Amino acid sequence: MGEYFHSVRVVPERCIGRMACLKVCPTEAIRVRHGKAEILEDRCIDCGECARACRHSAIIPQTSSFTEFSEFKYTVALVSPVLYGQFRKDVLPSMILAGVRKVGFDDACDVARASEAVSAAIDEHLASYRGPLPLLSPFCPTIVRLIQARYPSLIDLLIPIDSPMEIAAREVRNKKMKELGLRRNEIGVIYLTPCPAKMVSIKYPPRKGASYIDGAIAISDIYRSLLSALGDMNNSTPEIEQPVTGMGLGWPVLGGQVSALRAESSLAVGGLGDVQRILDEIERGKLGDIQFVECHACAQGCCGGSLTVGDPYVTRGTILSLVARFGKAPCEDRGKIRELYQKRYFSLPGKIPSRPFAPLDKDIGKAIEKRKRIQETHDGLPQINCGACGAPTCLSFAEDVVLERAPLGDCVVLAARQARAAAHASPRLAAVGRC
């Protein structure tokens, strides 16, 4: 498993080379060669933007399917409040949990409760922490990967507290083992995920150690069957369900983590461009007066994950109305959380390693030479970033040329210029060409 695991993959048979993915990639990891998209694996941070942009389903985030979990004796679905936001406002979280049980899981477990507990644990952490500020929210796996690659000096600012989905998985697994007398590997815990990055963090957590979750099913994959299950339930007597409440309900909304905290100075940033700007600021030693920064790869937070179904803004509105109804008061005992925090119940041991993008060359002299040739090549390019060569920008194309991943002739603008110049120099040849 030395290589980095990716959830986002291209299906070459489906790709017809329309390049919608090319320009949306925030790390310039996509190239279109011979009419097919390719992903430069070491640069991909699994944000899922390419999959969202592709209208031909040629880029598919690898998530789990139901059949993978058939060997488990008992299955539990972990439900994030993002799922609650995918339905009309009158479909309550408790009904959605009942619907998840209807579609084939033995049980459904709400994650918002664990989110509230994690918020309280972060409050405890911030209150006792004395190191450099601001601390960073570690819950968006794409952001963690971005920091590993581009901001290694900020790795230590990531709060070493486990994610709500992992805490919820641990708790529900232990509970079911006790209740049902099952062994650990007889229970399948499956996250209903709004994005491909969560799948990566389950398969290969950034720190050493295994995830408590066995797989992730995309919300978009389960939505239809859930919708019809909910439709059937409306016609029968609704099951009596414990209502879902608590401060964790608003977590998937941009600013949701911040608003569940007591910390006075905090910041919420969404979207990779804005997050990078803020991380650049932090790397320069600015923003030291802020305690906590919530960062999401998606502009609308997890509501806008690429594997969701609803419009991110509508989802946000639905979740905020749930917060107003059920999320104003805590559902967990603060004193108990403090005790658990002190017992390191929420802590993540181990260090996150840096994973920088590969340099141009291992030898620094050669890398300098190559960077110089990239600049020279770039100077000779049209610099209109048209993307027709299959690289997202003229600079990334210059890099491909120098690293011998693409021939200079792939630049259609240069080729057209040369053809015109040749025609000008030899009118007779041009006339022949016209025949």
Added chain:
Amino acid sequence: MPSEPLFWQRFDICGRDFVDAGKASITIKGILREIGISPSLIRRAAIASYEAEMNVVLYATKGTMELRVTPKDIRVMVEDQGPGIPDIELAMQEGYSTASDEIREMGFGAGMGLSNIKKNADAFNIHSLVGKGTTLEITFRL
């Protein structure tokens, strides 16, 4: 004898252009990353070049910043057309600033810029002519 590998690039900086402010030092950071410079050195170079860039944006009419990278060192040279610094020794002191209220309101002008550059650099040269401009040479050894 083959010449030593050298990468260089020049950036134009526009005084009072707060939209593009900081972009040159971000580009420099990206280039150093591609070349494979160590993260701690990149961070120092990024901080120093940002402070230098902002000094041009805040005080000068215009200027240039040049990055030169060899296997031995990284050099950032900044040249601006601006008011110049009458007393460099004083300007180097932490907390000393001639920033206007307007600049301070934007969160700059705390008087840490030059001292921050010096702190992060391995060598630092500064020359200034009042009424003409200021030149900086910031060196980081690899």
